[in-house]
Amino acid sequence: MKIIARVRSDFPTKFGIPRQSGLVPELKARIVFEPEYRNPDAVRGLDQFSYIWLLWQFSEALRDTWSPTVRPPRLGGNTRVGVFASRSPFRPNSLGLSSVRLDKIDLDSDLGPVLYISGGDLMDGTPVFDIKPYLPYVDSHPDAEGGFTDQTREYGLRVDIPECLMGYVPEEKRAALAAVLANDPRPSYQNDPSRVYGFFFAGLEVRFTVADGVLCVCEIVKNGGQDGHEV
Secondary structure: OOOOEEEEOOOOOOOOOOOOOOOOOOOEEEEEEOHHHOOHHHHOOHHHOOEEEEEEEOOOOOOOOOOOEEOOHHHOOOOOEEHHHOOOOOOOOOEEEEEEEEEEEEEEOOOEEEEEEEOOOOOOOOEEEEEEEOOHHHHOOOOOOOHHHHHOOOOOOEEEOOHHHHOOOOHHHHHHHHHHHHOOOOOOOOOOOOOOEEEEEOOEEEEEEEEOOEEEEEEEEEHHHOEEEEO
8 A cells, every 4th residue: 555645643653642533522633735635626525524534554554464352541451352352552554534624624845735734643653555535424423432441431541731831831732731631541450659650742851640530740851851841
């Protein structure tokens, strides 16, 4: 398959990225086509759809071997289910599927048509293999059963970000960061209240602890640690 585009998002690494598309609708990203596919005719009519499907590659989870079972993080990391009963990145073909909101399409003089999306679960640079419109009359199934995910979908943390630290975050990205943290970026099998976790987001490193259902941001560092603050 050919890579037709790449994602440009606020996540330079995997840690911190929402586990499913749509969990954090405040997250913004762009889809930038590879030079061969920067023809505006290729997206003609796509702006009539409010959501799209992205078929992409788990580019940081490529392996030569695969396992028939995986351990979903939301089940604590100890319970195994079949790989085809999960959305684990460790799959025979390392393919991901995401439904995202299409906010707009801009025609850039150098990059061609650029898709602006919301609600993605994608790392910066993720290769995209295909884009298709989301069709609500066939793609939506409100009465569908969610399997083992039904017991975890309401899970969330209360987030405490001191005002002095929130000032380091661009205003237009604050809601997205808070929502990412509320979804608990930690592996579910880790529950050490003294441990400091950290991930990169929008040019910042955000460090936090979690205890008794409350996530407390203790430090935000800018520019690779050259400028920051802690509490």
